[in-house]
Amino acid sequence: MSDIKRDLESVIASKFGKGKVIVLIGPRQVGKTTLFKTILSRLASENSVQYWNCDEGEIRSRLSADSASRFKPLVGNSKFIVIDEAQRVKDIGLVLKILHDNFPDVQFAVTGSSSLDLSNTINEPLTGRKFEYNLFPFSTNELVSHSSLLEEIKQLENRLIYGFYPDVVNNPGEEKEILSNIVSSYLYKDVFEFQDVRKPAIIEKLVQALALQVGSEVSFNELGNLLGIDSLTVQRYVDLLEKAYVIFHLHSYSRNVRNELKKSIKIYFYDNGVRNAVISNFSPCELRSDAGSLWENFLISERVKNNAFHNRKAKYYFWRTTQKQEIDFIEELDGKFSAYEFKYNPKKNNVKCPLTFSNAYPEISFSVITKENYTDFVTEAL
Numbered sequence: 001m002s003d004i005k006r007d008l009e010s011v012i013a014s015k016f017g018k019g020k021v022i023v024l025i026g027p028r029q030v031g032k033t034t035l036f037k038t039i040l041s042r043l044a045s046e047n048s049v050q051y052w053n054c055d056e057g058e059i060r061s062r063l064s065a066d067s068a069s070r071f072k073p074l075v076g077n078s079k080f081i082v083i084d085e086a087q088r089v090k091d092i093g094l095v096l097k098i099l100h101d102n103f104p105d106v107q108f109a110v111t112g113s114s115s116l117d118l119s120n121t122i123n124e125p126l127t128g129r130k131f132e133y134n135l136f137p138f139s140t141n142e143l144v145s146h147s148s149l150l151e152e153i154k155q156l157e158n159r160l161i162y163g164f165y166p167d168v169v170n171n172p173g174e175e176k177e178i179l180s181n182i183v184s185s186y187l188y189k190d191v192f193e194f195q196d197v198r199k200p201a202i203i204e205k206l207v208q209a210l211a212l213q214v215g216s217e218v219s220f221n222e223l224g225n226l227l228g229i230d231s232l233t234v235q236r237y238v239d240l241l242e243k244a245y246v247i248f249h250l251h252s253y254s255r256n257v258r259n260e261l262k263k264s265i266k267i268y269f270y271d272n273g274v275r276n277a278v279i280s281n282f283s284p285c286e287l288r289s290d291a292g293s294l295w296e297n298f299l300i301s302e303r304v305k306n307n308a309f310h311n312r313k314a315k316y317y318f319w320r321t322t323q324k325q326e327i328d329f330i331e332e333l334d335g336k337f338s339a340y341e342f343k344y345n346p347k348k349n350n351v352k353c354p355l356t357f358s359n360a361y362p363e364i365s366f367s368v369i370t371k372e373n374y375t376d377f378v379t380e381a382l
Contacts, residue, residue, distance in 0.1 A: 004146045004169070006035050007309035008133055013039045015131045016080075021100050022109045023122065026135035027245040027270060028186040031166045032111040035135065036082045048079040054088040063089045068102035075099070080107045087112045087190065093125035100129050114190035114244045136245075137164035137271050139305040140378040149375060156371065157285055160294045163273025179277035187274065191240045202227055206237055210247060210267045211278045215293040215328075217264045217320070218249075238267070245270060248304065253317035253330050257360045261320045268297050270304075285344075295344035299369055300329055302378040307333070325354040330364070337364040340377070346370055 015022050016039065024032045033051070040049050052059045062074055063083075075081065081099075086092050099108055110122075122130065140159070144152045152159075162168050162175040171178060187207075192200050205227055210218065220231040220238070227234070241247050252264040269275035272294055276282055285291045300316070307314045312333060319327040319339070329340040339361075341351055346368070353366035369377050 004138060004142055004166075006031065006038075006135070007139065007142055007145075007306075008135060009035060009039065011311070012036075012131075012133060013043070016043055016107055016109075018131070019104070021096055021126060021130045022107070023112070023126075023130050023132040024110065024135050025112045025114075025132065025245075027137070028113040028189065029165060029167065029182055030135055030137050032113075032135050033082065033084055034166075036109050036111070040080055040082070044080050048077075050076075050078045050081045052081065052083045054083060054085045060089055063092075063095050066094070066098070068098055071099060071102070075103055075106060078106060080109070082109045082111070084111050085113060086110045087114050088193075091121065093122040096122060097125040097129065100126070113186075134308050136305045136308065138166060138169055139164065139309060140302050140375075141306050141309070143169070144375075144379050149379070153375065160272055160285060160291075160298050161276060161282055163271040163276075165271060165273060168273055175273065176277075176282055179273045183274060183277045187246060187278075188244070191244045191246075197237070197240070199229075202229060203237055203241070206234065207241065207246065207278050210238075210241075211269065211275045212290075214268060214275060214290075215266065215296045217252075217261070218267050246274070250300075250316050250318050250329075253319045253327075255360070257356070259321045259323060259356075261322065264320065266318055268300050270301055272298050272301070292342075292344050296328055296342045299340075299342050299374065299377060303329075303331065306378060319357060321354075321356060323356075325356050327354065327357055327366075337361070339364050339366045341366070341368045343368055343370050 012022060012024070012035065024035065026032055052063070054060055054063065065071055083089075083096075086096075089095060096108065096110065099106070140152055143155075143164075158175075162179065165178070165182060167178045167182075168175050188200065188203055191197060191203060197203055206223065209223055209226060220234040223234045224231040238247070238249070242249065247267050247269055249265045249267050252261045254260040254262040275297060276294075281288070285294065288294070303314075304316070315332040317330040317332070319330055327339045328342045331338050331340070339353065339357070341353075343351060351368045357364075358366065
């Protein structure tokens with residue numbers, strides 16, 4: 001399945017030659033460089049392309065220059081230059097501005113595996129000079145396009161357990177080893193290297209704790225007590241993990257209805273396989289007590305990926321009251337709100353919207369997503 005087409009491919013390909021830097025940000029090992037190589041294999045001859053890997057000290061050293069004249073020998077006669085892991089370069093925003101402004105005939109394409117030192121440092125220097133996209137692990141949408149809907153339905157439990165990282169999908173039978181390697185070698189790499197993380201082991205324990213709380217509200221105070229650190233440090237570490245594309249959060253939805261939770265958050269992982277690798281649990285769903293959490297994480301992460309890949313600017317929430325009435329997921333898209341409840345093994349077919357919610361928000365549609373109807377929820381763009 002190594003020739004799986006990414007949903008972003010045609011969008012990004014159309015931006016080549018438009019006079020702007022193309023920036024592709026997302027977790028390590030999700031195929032950012034591969035995507036650029038695929039596009040350039042059609043657009044350019046091999047000798048007109050350079051790849052600069054900023055994980056290499058020599059490349060970082062050469063990119064520390066501050067004038068176009070010092071970059072000229074490096075650029076040479078290339079027409080396309082891919083700069084990998086650009087967040088490793090100091091003042092990368094200024095470097096890219098110099099390259100873009102002084103070599104207008106060269107198409108620069110940039111990858112970054114963390115927004116820790118990339119998005120923040122390129123936004124101002126590259127204002128009006130860039131196209132920016134996010135790439136994540138494969139989506140159900142992409143795999144259905146590659147094979148078939150029926151094939152992906154057959155693979156559902158595999159996806160719930162092992163997720164969608166390209167190496168995982170392309171190497172059946174080796175999932176555990178690959179995921180363990182991703183977690184040990186790549187998951188925290190940017191967090192540890194770029195930020196003042198004095199106790200890396202605490203970050204790993206925090207991620208394990210968050211993995212065990214998927215689908216539940218997260219308390220920074222409780223996590224701090226568990227880990228022996230203060231709640232502000234927990235909050236900072238969670239923010240770093242979000243910027244490194246390990247996790248993302250949902251805020252509670254509230255419009256001042258009495259008893260609604262107003263400041264709570266839930267944490268989810270971009271990939272089920274990574275979540276399971278963090279807690280070293282690859283047991284089948286029927287042997288797990290957390291199958292419902294896996295189902296919820298799978299559906300929400302698929303929705304987030306699918307919307308991102310199709311440039312839909314959605315916002316996401318959950319809803320809960322102090323009486324523990326709840327809605328798993330609320331999506332706001334183009335001014336319209338939709339509410340969803342996720343049931344992996346519904347005990348009854350007549351799951352209803354909480355009355356408090358439907359009375360307060362009669363304009364918001366409500367749906368229950370189960371294994372019988374989930375494909376529409378994760379492949380709606382097809």
